[in-house]
Amino acid sequence: MNEVDQLQLPPTDDPRWRRLLLADQPPAFRHLVSQLMFSRVRLMLQADPSEASIAAAAVTTREFFQRQQHRVQEDVQMLLQALESHANMETAR
Numbered sequence: 001m002n003e004v005d006q007l008q009l010p011p012t013d014d015p016r017w018r019r020l021l022l023a024d025q026p027p028a029f030r031h032l033v034s035q036l037m038f039s040r041v042r043l044m045l046q047a048d049p050s051e052a053s054i055a056a057a058a059v060t061t062r063e064f065f066q067r068q069q070h071r072v073q074e075d076v077q078m079l080l081q082a083l084e085s086h087a088n089m090e091t092a093r
Contacts, residue, residue, distance in 0.1 A: 009062050017058035019086040027082040034075040037064050
């Protein structure tokens with residue numbers, strides 16, 4: 001079992017997803033498939049920034065990284081770091 005097998009992404013109702021999805025600067029993913037997925041989700045949110053769309057985007061993003069974690073390990077790590085930095089920004093306020 002490798003390191004990524006043990007990683008757990010937060011549940012989709014965690015407020016860090018909302019902050020990450022609506023952030024001015026998205027994570028700099030290394031893999032094209034991650035970049036494309038995240039761009040698609042952000043475009044979806046630009047068209048409809050409702051709370052329901054944000055929740056759907058969190059589900060889509062989390063499911064993608066859960067399914068693809070063995071193919072895009074570096075991006076999963078980057079995602080977890082981005083989520084953690086958004087949590088740290090919240091506690092600093």
